[in-house]
Amino acid sequence: MQIQSFGRHLLTVATGRNVEFVTHDSADPIDVHSYEFEDGPGPDSDALVFDMMRNANSPWNSAIIDLLLQELRTRSTEENWPTVRSERYLRALLVDRYKRLRMTWRKAQPKLTKHGIVETPAETEARLIEEREEVLKLSRRTTRRRNKFTRRATILEHIVKLKTDEGDADAAAWTWLQDLVLRLGEHGASSEESDVENEVEGVLRVKNMKWRRHIKQELDIVDLQRFLDVDTFSPQGSRPMRRIRAPGNRESGRTPVKGLPIALYDDAWIKGLSQRQLEALEVSPVNFPWMKVAVV
Template sequence: MPPNRPTPLDRPTTAPPDRPIPAVLNEHELPQNLTIITNAIETALRNVFVGSGPKQMSPLKQSPRCKKIEDEEVNLERASEPSIHRDFILNEVRRLFKDEFGIMQDVDFVAHQPASLDDVQAYEHEDGPGPDPEQLAFDLSQGYNSPWNSSILESLLHEFQARCKDESWPVKKSDNYVRQALRNRYKRLRTTWLRGQPRLTSNGIVETPAEVEERMLEHLKQLGKASRQNTRRRNVSFRLTVTKQIHRYFQKYLRRVSTLDGVVKLKTEGGDNDLVVWEWLQRLVRFLGENGMSSEESAVENNFEHVLRVKNMEWRRCIDRELDIVDVERIVDSDIFSPRGAKPVKRIRALDNPMSSRDAVKGLPVDLYDGAWFSRLTQREIDTLAVATHRFPWMKVATL
């Protein structure tokens, strides 16, 4: 029979001499890794249950779906706003950055002192206090969506909306709209700051401050040249647009004058009874001149017919019926209307048509101005209008 083997309970509780039982460690003798883990857990719990003091928590990271919805809302808001509102908001964003960071123009941001790496890491991974609200400093090594930079941009957002309320701005925007404008401003300034940092030359040597300055000046020179070219291009485009509009007004005026001259000539030769009416219409159109001719907007009626919606001229007396008589005569009378030139298009006159932005023609008889519009003018505006002293006798024209 084999000898009885000792059971686990019968085995000695003492360890072999080469493997001593470790003594119980106190809290000051914990291994280093365990100490780090313990501190991290304590920090996380303190942030959850107690908070980390006055620092402002940065917004949670958005899901792609939420960001897409936010972008769509901002795009809709931008699509429905006048350009003057957009310019106002962007000017206020620039003013806010000027006040907070002491810059007068973008290039001044090159001197911005970024936040220290230790402060950023302490805020993002431990229990650091976060950005100092009295001396904001971006982490320029990262984009706008980092926790540190997001916290600064949220502070700027609150300051922006507070200014809007305190100063009673005429234009108010949603937080998402302003947040996007602030982010775009930061991206532009960060690009300027990065461009102003020393780079490696072709020889593998870091640029000197003088070389950095020379490179920046050359860049600004190129920007100025491009800006002047764009300005000239916009001015030329604007002048061409205005020239085309003036050409259209003048062509419309000449066409009506030519029509009336032809009709008056025929009526004079034929001794027609309605000659006096056509002569009155002739004087009316000549008095108004090309600047008294209304403009139109293209439109489509019944899904296929091209029409023109005549813009309403607030200052001008309503002469739609009189002008329609002239335009119709050009179409129906083959002796007056030549088949050459643009094909006549149906014109629609309505009170809900767009308003013309052109200024009132000066020096006309008071009879040619709209009575309600004229009654709202101040004496100074009436003096500027230089109304003619003579009158223009009005005639009620029946259908001819």
């Protein structure tokens, strides 16, 4: 029965790889109306077709979910699945899959252009490619930001332990830097976008975060250790790209991190907030004394 292959497809297709589903034909509106209001036969178990214009809770789509749920139950018994899941869990899984597939399908439908004309197939394809590229670009930025935070945290953990064990005079400064980076966290690290300098060199332009205190000097001290202490921090992998921090770089569009000590926010930015915006920021009452860092 086709319900079996369709059920497997619905369960196994992954988000972001639903390209084959964009050509799925929506159920005939006449059949849907007949089932809902005129005691029509409903979805054909040998040729399941979702009503893509409606959500998973519509009578037509809910009937398909029931059929797929029945198929899952049969498979779990025949294949002796090691973990028995409740009907409620499996239904939620199917509904979630349908939501994702429907989202993919809707994005792939022709839209009106700025001139009020329906997209041609070529224009729809170009839009989907552009949207996909934007998602991938965002993913790369997120990965770089996460890796940058993890690298700094690792460097500081090692240096603080080393300095503390040896009783170095600048141990307190390194501990303060560690506290600074950990308080800001991953989301307090600047995003970066790729660029080409002088039409030759690939660089990363660090986006400005107008809400965050200017800490270029402090972060440069941490990042420099990766290159100074090559015995500890092996430069494996791809060659690090040069990062350019400049007032003219684009501003980050990410939401300011909430709950930080007041010292970690830009003073001018804070003063420009309304009382309601300041309250929504949920500034931490914890005091974070600023330190002029001098390390060796």
